[in-house]
Amino acid sequence: MKKKIKIKIKIKINGKIKNVYKNSKLSNIIKSFKIPLKKVAIELNEEIVDKKKLNKISLKKNDKIEIVHFIGGG
Amino acid sequence: MSKDKFIIAKKNFKSRLIVGTGKYKNMKECARAINLSGAELVTVAVRRVNIVDKKKPLLMDYIDPKKITYLPNTAGCFNSKDALRTLRLAREIGGWKLVKLEVLGDKKNLFPEMIETLKSTEILTKEGFQVMVYCNDDPLMAKRLENSGACAIMPLAAPIGSGLGILNQVNIKIIRNQTKLPLIIDAGLGQASDATIAMELGCDGVLVNTAIAKAKKPFDMAIAFKNAVVAGRSSYLAGRINKSIMGEPSSPKKGII
Numbered sequence: 001m002k003k004k005i006k007i008k009i010k011i012k013i014n015g016k017i018k019n020v021y022k023n024s025k026l027s028n029i030i031k032s033f034k035i036p037l038k039k040v041a042i043e044l045n046e047e048i049v050d051k052k053k054l055n056k057i058s059l060k061k062n063d064k065i066e067i068v069h070f071i072g073g074g
Numbered sequence: 075m076s077k078d079k080f081i082i083a084k085k086n087f088k089s090r091l092i093v094g095t096g097k098y099k100n101m102k103e104c105a106r107a108i109n110l111s112g113a114e115l116v117t118v119a120v121r122r123v124n125i126v127d128k129k130k131p132l133l134m135d136y137i138d139p140k141k142i143t144y145l146p147n148t149a150g151c152f153n154s155k156d157a158l159r160t161l162r163l164a165r166e167i168g169g170w171k172l173v174k175l176e177v178l179g180d181k182k183n184l185f186p187e188m189i190e191t192l193k194s195t196e197i198l199t200k201e202g203f204q205v206m207v208y209c210n211d212d213p214l215m216a217k218r219l220e221n222s223g224a225c226a227i228m229p230l231a232a233p234i235g236s237g238l239g240i241l242n243q244v245n246i247k248i249i250r251n252q253t254k255l256p257l258i259i260d261a262g263l264g265q266a267s268d269a270t271i272a273m274e275l276g277c278d279g280v281l282v283n284t285a286i287a288k289a290k291k292p293f294d295m296a297i298a299f300k301n302a303v304v305a306g307r308s309s310y311l312a313g314r315i316n317k318s319i320m321g322e323p324s325s326p327k328k329g330i331i
Contacts, residue, residue, distance in 0.1 A: 014122040033125050039134050040123060041166035046159070048166050066122065068163050070133050072104055073119025073149050074094035074234065074261075074283035 009061040020059060027054035030067070040069045078311065080278055082256050083172050083204035083225045085143070087114050090273070091303045092145070092258065094283025095119075098292065101136040107286055108137060111296035117147040117174055117281065120160045120167075139168065145206070147174040152181075154190040158197060165203070173198070174228070176208040184234040184261075188215050192222060199223030208260050211245040213252060220255055227255050228281065231272065232262025235284040239268040243275060250276040266295070266302035273306025274314070 007022045013029070020029060026044065030037070042049045043066040044057065080087045093113040098104035108116055116137065124130045137144075146164030148157040154177060161173045175194055179187030186209055198205045199222060206226035207219050216227050229249060232238035240246060240259065250257055259272040260281040269280045282299055289295035 014125050016125065033123070034128055035123055036132075039132055039167065041120075041163040043163065048162060051166075066163075067125065068120050068167075069123050070118040070144060070146065070164075070167065071121045072095035072098060072101065072133060073121075073147055074096040074117055 009059070011059055011061070011063045011065065013065045014067055022061070023058040025055050026057040026059060026065070029059065029065070030054060033067070035067060035069075040067050042067050078307070080256070082115075082206065085172070087143075087279075088112075089114050089300070089303075090279040090307060091269070091299055092117065092279055092281040093286060093296070093299075094147075094281065095133065095137065096149075096283055097287035101131055101133060103292060104287070105136040107292050107296040108142065110293050110300070111286065112300045113142070115143045115145055117145045117149075117283070119147055119149050120164050143172070144170060145172060145174050146170050148176045150178075151176065152178050152187065154194040154197070157190070157194045161198060161203060162201075171202060172204045172206070172225075174206045174208060186210055186230070188212070192218055195219055195222045195224050206256075206258070211242050211249070213245060213248045216249045217252060220253055224255065226258055227253055228258045228260035230261040231259050231268065234261040236262050237264030237285060238262050239264050240271055240275070243271070246272070246275050246277065266298035269299050269302040270306035270309070273303055274310050276310055279303070
């Protein structure tokens, strides 16, 4: 049986380059940051992502993720 | 005074003072100042989560959005595209529809870019947002914003963070007389008496950030602004006397010995 080779890809999260496995689920990436989902919004390639569907989204090379929240401001 | 209501987008607020949450030394100081100011509506910014420092405190841990109404703001946006993106993200965080639109046009004076602001107001209103709009003190532009569906008009007193106070009281008065929308002075106030003047001009509220956050004693200034807004509103409703260039004695002229 052939061993499945996991390929790493480069993605950008909040402007920082990260290496992740190809087809990683967006939900796993978000979980790794231990961010409370209720307090953030997420964009994938400038499109807002439905937070209920994070586990259905597989990441591809050069994907750009933005995770934002509220901070102090005028 | 109990019948004197401050309603924005069908929501009733007891306090006519809106405060910003930026520029404080830390979130603890910010939360205490808000509490002392009595504000029920606070502006917040939308920014990237710090994915490196996971222990960085979150605003929501200090200011409970169930108790204090968050007003997401597009501060830092210089075009319609960025402002729309920011507010759509804000809505996604937790369903925020009442928002403050602020599209800037110049990095030095931070004056609003009114063409982009107008365009954004129209789009956001169509998308179901209730848009409180930061604008210049031009009565004609204020009218256009109103016609585009803004839920509150928020002219500047002076450049953001300048502390200059209300530079053009006449324009503010003209805007007051032409609109039934909530009129809120936003930006440029420097001290509590500036808020009183705004309220005495007939404004429905004021938005203050720097003047409180950067005061030598932010907590005392928060209280001062709270009282100044109440005093100004009472004074406006009480109705001032007519101005005269001649003196009018306070004591009766009759019976002078």
